[in-house]
Amino acid sequence: MNCIWIREALNTQRDIFTVTSIILLETSRIKVGIGITSPLVRNISTIARAAATLSQIGRGRFRLGLGVGGLQSLVRLGLDAARPSALMRDAATLLKRIWRGETVTFTSDRFCLSNYYARYKAGFATPIYFGVRGPRLLALAGEIADGVILSGPKRYMKKTVAAVDQGLRRRRRCMKSFRFIVWVPTVIVEKKSDLYLAREAVATVLADTPEAVLEMADIAQERVKPIKAIMAEKGVKRASRLVAEDLLDEVAIYGSPEQVALDLRSLEKYGVDETIFGPPYGREPAKAVREMTEAWKRSI
Amino acid sequence: MEKVDIDFAVGLNAYETVEEIVGKCVEAERLGLDYVWIGDSPPHLYCPSVAAAVASRTKKIRIGLGLLSPLLHTPDQISGSIISLTEAFGDRFEICLGVGDRSQLSRVGVDTKLARVWDHMLKAKRKIARSLSACGVATKIWLGAQGPRMLAASKSFDGVLMNYASPRMIKWAIDKVKPDAQKDFDFGIYAPSYVYRKWRPQAYRLLRIASAVVALGAPTAVLDEFGLGKRLQRAMEEHEAGAKIESVVKRVPSEVVYSFSIYTPSSKLRNYLRELGGLGISHIVFGFPQNLSKVTIRDLANALPNR
Numbered sequence: 228m229n230c231i232w233i234r235e236a237l238n239t240q241r242d243i244f245t246v247t248s249i250i251l252l253e254t255s256r257i258k259v260g261i262g263i264t265s266p267l268v269r270n271i272s273t274i275a276r277a278a279a280t281l282s283q284i285g286r287g288r289f290r291l292g293l294g295v296g297g298l299q300s301l302v303r304l305g306l307d308a309a310r311p312s313a314l315m316r317d318a319a320t321l322l323k324r325i326w327r328g329e330t331v332t333f334t335s336d337r338f339c340l341s342n343y344y345a346r347y348k349a350g351f352a353t354p355i356y357f358g359v360r361g362p363r364l365l366a367l368a369g370e371i372a373d374g375v376i377l378s379g380p381k382r383y384m385k386k387t388v389a390a391v392d393q394g395l396r397r398r399r400r401c402m403k404s405f406r407f408i409v410w411v412p413t414v415i416v417e418k419k420s421d422l423y424l425a426r427e428a429v430a431t432v433l434a435d436t437p438e439a440v441l442e443m444a445d446i447a448q449e450r451v452k453p454i455k456a457i458m459a460e461k462g463v464k465r466a467s468r469l470v471a472e473d474l475l476d477e478v479a480i481y482g483s484p485e486q487v488a489l490d491l492r493s494l495e496k497y498g499v500d501e502t503i504f505g506p507p508y509g510r511e512p513a514k515a516v517r518e519m520t521e522a523w524k525r526s527i
Numbered sequence: 528m529e530k531v532d533i534d535f536a537v538g539l540n541a542y543e544t545v546e547e548i549v550g551k552c553v554e555a556e557r558l559g560l561d562y563v564w565i566g567d568s569p570p571h572l573y574c575p576s577v578a579a580a581v582a583s584r585t586k587k588i589r590i591g592l593g594l595l596s597p598l599l600h601t602p603d604q605i606s607g608s609i610i611s612l613t614e615a616f617g618d619r620f621e622i623c624l625g626v627g628d629r630s631q632l633s634r635v636g637v638d639t640k641l642a643r644v645w646d647h648m649l650k651a652k653r654k655i656a657r658s659l660s661a662c663g664v665a666t667k668i669w670l671g672a673q674g675p676r677m678l679a680a681s682k683s684f685d686g687v688l689m690n691y692a693s694p695r696m697i698k699w700a701i702d703k704v705k706p707d708a709q710k711d712f713d714f715g716i717y718a719p720s721y722v723y724r725k726w727r728p729q730a731y732r733l734l735r736i737a738s739a740v741v742a743l744g745a746p747t748a749v750l751d752e753f754g755l756g757k758r759l760q761r762a763m764e765e766h767e768a769g770a771k772i773e774s775v776v777k778r779v780p781s782e783v784v785y786s787f788s789i790y791t792p793s794s795k796l797r798n799y800l801r802e803l804g805g806l807g808i809s810h811i812v813f814g815f816p817q818n819l820s821k822v823t824i825r826d827l828a829n830a831l832p833n834r
Contacts, residue, residue: 240662242607248576249615252583270569270599272635277573283545284580339636346542346570 228520232262232292232376232410232503237300244277251285260290262376262410262503263358266318267296267306271338274318275325275345282351289351292376293318294358297435299459312363313337319355319371326353356408361439362390369394374406376503379436380444380477381494384409387443388498408501409494414481415509415518422481424507426467429478434458434466444477484522492526533804535831536562536591537824538717538814541572545580548572552581554821556588558828562621564591564717564812568628569599569635575608582616591812593623594671594688594717597651598637598644605651606658613664622655623688623717624648625671629744645680652684671717674746678703686713688812690741692720693786694802696753701807715810716803720789720817722796724826731790733816736772738788739779745787755783789813793830800832 231250235243243261251259259281266274274291281289295301295311308314314337321338324331326349331340357368358376360383368375369391377387388407395402412428414421434455441451450471458466475481480490491502504523509515537555539548552563563581567574578590590612595605605622612620625648626632629639641647652668659666669688670681678700681687689700701714719737721730742750742759743766750756762778784790789811791799803811817827 237603240603240607240658241611242575242604244573245575245579245608245611248579249583249611252579269604270635270637272569273573273599276569276571277576280541280545280573280576283572284576341634341636343634344570347572348544350544 228257230258230260230290230501230503232260232290234262234506235264235268237268237296237304244281247289248281248284251281251288254288256288258288258290259285260292260356262290262292262356263294263296264292265294265296265301265306266314266337267301267308268304271318271321272325272340272343272345275322276347278322278353279326279345279347279349282349282353285351287351290354290356291322292356292358293322293372294376295364298437299435311359311361312367315357315359315364316367316371319357322353322355356406358410361437362443365390366394366397369396369400369405370398373404374408374500376408376410377499378410378432378505379440380446380474382446382477383440383444384494384499385497406500407498408503409497409499410503410505411491411494412479412506413487413491413504413519414479414507415484415487415515416481417510421510422475423467424510425475425479425481426470427463428505428507429470429475430454430458430463430466432478433470433474446474446477450474484518485526487519488522488526491523533800533808534561534589534715534810536560536564536589536810536812537818537827538564538566538812539818540566540568540815541574541577542570545572545577548577549580549584551818551821551824552588552590553584555824555828556585558825560588560824560828560831562589562591562810562812564593564623567593567595569631575612578608578620579612579615582612582619587619589619589621591621591623591669593669594625594627595622596627596632596637597624597647598626598632598639598641599635602651602654603658606655609655609659609666610662610664613666618665621667621669623669623671624652624655624684625677625688628740645676648677649680649683667713669713669715672700674748675703677746682707682709682712685711686715686810688715688717688810690717690745691749691787692716692718692789693753694799694806696749696786697803697808698806699752705807713809714807715812716808717812718787718789718814720813720815720827721823722789722791722793722813722817722827722830723823724793724829726792727823730816730819730823733819734788734790735776735779735784737815738784738790739776740772741787742779742783743775753786755786758783793826796830797832 330344354373356374357372414425667685669686670684721734
C-alpha cells in the first residue's frame, strides 16, 4: 500500500487532524491523506496550520483532501453549500497563500482574513486533492489542485478525465503532474448475505450524489430519488433494499479478493493513478483489508 | 528547602517547528517538570497535533492543550481531539478553554465581541465534558480567566488559570472564586515568565512585550481595581491606533509589566512560590519567553524546589 486515506466523519467523536497526526507518528514511509475535510466546518486558518503541522510530522507524507462535504452531513449541520466552485477556489487559493507566508487580507461570504499571516514555517509542501464531483468543480480541480479524489458510478468516472482535462488545458498544466485517485466502496463477499454491506455503501453514496453526477453516469434521477427519500426518513438499512443489481455493479466493487483486485485494476483504463479500497471492506474489516492487499499484490 | 505542593509547567508557543517544540518538551520532562502546555493561536501550528508529537516522544510528563478557544474550535472538535489523544497515549492530557487572543482571532474573522462570552465558555465546557464522559475519558478542564465574570464562570470548571502574576491580584481573584468553588477545584496561573540565572536582554525585551500584550487585553474591571487603567491609557491609545507593539511597550510602565509576569532571578523564585503556595495556588505555567531555549527552560527547572 502506498497511502492511507482517512475520511472525516462529522458524527464521530474523533478529530480528523489529531487522528491523522497519530497515524503519521506511528508510520514511517506510507503517505497519509485526509479524504476529505470541508472548508465549511473549520476556519480556513485552522485547516492551513493543521495541514502544515501534519506535513511537518510526516516530513512531506501528508496529503490534504478538500471538498465541499457530503450533502447529508452539511444539511444536518445547517451549512450552506451554495456556490461550491467559489468556495473551493477561494479555499485552495487561501491555503496556498498562507503556506507561502503571505500576509493575507480577503473577505467573502465564507472567509474573512485581515492582515493574517502564519508565524510558523510550512516547511514541507502539502498537496491538495479535491474531493469533488460536478463537471465545473472537476475542471476547477484541473486548474488549481494537485489531484482529484473521485467517487461515484463507474460510467461517471470515465467522463471525469475529460472534465478535469478542460481545467488543466485552461492553465496549460500537464496531465502527468496531476493525480487521479478513485475511491470505491469495496466488499469482500464470502457469503451471498454479505452483499447487504455493499448495498448499504451504495445507498449511502447514491444518496449523496448530486444530480449532475447521476446525469453524467446516465442514471435516471427517478431511480435514485426513492433511495434518497427512504435514506432521510428511515435510514440506510431500509434504503439499501432499493439498490438494484445494476446500481450495485455501477457503484461498488465486491466479490472474492481476486475479483475485487481485478475490478480495481480495471479502473486503470480510465486513466486512474491510484485506487482507494474504500469501506466497508467486509464483515470482518481487518481480515478483508489483509486479504484484499494480498490479492492486490498478486495481481501486479 | 520545604516542599511546595505546586505543579510546575512550561508553556510553549507553537510557532517553531514541531521538532523544536518536541525537543524542548523532552528536555522539560528530563528536567522533572510536571507539565508542558502547548499553546493554540491562529498564527501557530495546530495544538492537538503538536501535542500528539510531544506525547509520542515523552513518557510521563502531562500535556496541557491551550488555551483553546471555543470561538475558533467547536466543542466537538475539542473533545474529538482529546478523545483521540487519550486513546493513543493514555490519560496525560488536560485542556484550558478561554476566549483567546482577541486581536489574532479577529484577524481570522472570529467575532470576539460576543455578548455574555462567559456563557459561551460554560456551554462549550458542558458539551465537551459530556462527550468526554460518553467515551470514558476523564480530562481536567480549566478556564483561562482574568475578569470578574470569567472568574465567576470558572467555578463550573475543574480549575482556573489566571493570567496575572502579582500576588495581590491573585489573592483578589481567589477570594472571588473560592467561597463557591468545589473542594477539589484548582487555582493556577499562566503568565509570561522570565526566571533567569544569567540575565539576557533579548529574553527581557520579549518578556516586556508578552506582558504588555496581556495587560493591554486585560478587562477594564481588573485594571481599574488595581489602579492600572490610567497608567496604561497612553499605551492603549497607541495600541488602538495601530502602533507597532515595540513602540507601545515603551509606554507600559514597569510595575504593570511585573503585575502580569513572573520576572525574577532564579535565586529569588522560591520566595515567590512560597507566597503563591500560601495563597492556594497549585499549578504554575511559566509562559513565553521562558520557553525561548532549552537553556532558559533549564534555568527555570534548576530554580524550582522538589527537583
